[in-house]
Amino acid sequence: MKTIEIKGSFRKELGKKNSKLIRKEGYVPCVIYDKENNLHFQVHENSFQKLVYTPEAHLVKLLIDDQEINAILQDMQFHPVTDKIIHADFMKTYDHMPIVISIPVAITGDSVGVKAGGKLIVKRRHLKVKGLAEHLPENLTVDISELKINHSIKVGDLAYDNIELLDPKVTTVVSIASSRVALKTEGEEVAEEETTEEETAEDKDKEKKS
The missing domain is CATH 2.170.120.20 (Ribosomal protein L25, C-terminal domain)
Structure with missing residues (x-):
């Protein structure tokens, strides 16, 4: 599985008011979930293009300020009208631990x-x-x-x-x-087999009479 790099920065402030503000600036509020602690950061919405709008799954390398974190995209929320990404959840991964x-x-x-x-x-x-x-x-x-x-x-x-x-x-x-086409085809095959069997039986009767 390929790994995609995404750059971001840690959020200095949290809360709904700040989330609305950074969304207006083109950024998406994000969270990295880890067994030790959760990290809040922001990523520009354009950075999700190769990760979200693709038919394949990818691992993620998050480059947040001076930290490098391996993760997977766990969940996303989209705006009900504009369909823009409004929130993203990531799960931190470890090389020695299985990923779901x-x-x-x-x-x-x-x-x-x-x-x-x-x-x-x-x-x-x-x-x-x-x-x-x-x-x-x-x-x-x-x-x-x-x-x-x-x-x-x-x-x-x-x-x-x-x-x-x-x-x-x-x-x-x-x-x-x-489907109708399939049923018709099957019916024709059955009819053809029955016709063949009848013709074979008639031929045998003729041979006996002769």
């Missing part, structure tokens, strides 16, 4: 079920995993090449090196649902 993080699911392959007219339904776009930072992937690849109509891939069907999937094993990640 949500990682995007990347669907690969051309499903045989979709080719037959089925509809691809992605139930989970992120999965929660646990592992050391050095082992975390940017996304979780799920190959649907062999997935048929009315079949699904669940969390229990997936496995990745050096990380643990934390979602329930029965959780459906992706499935192929029936």
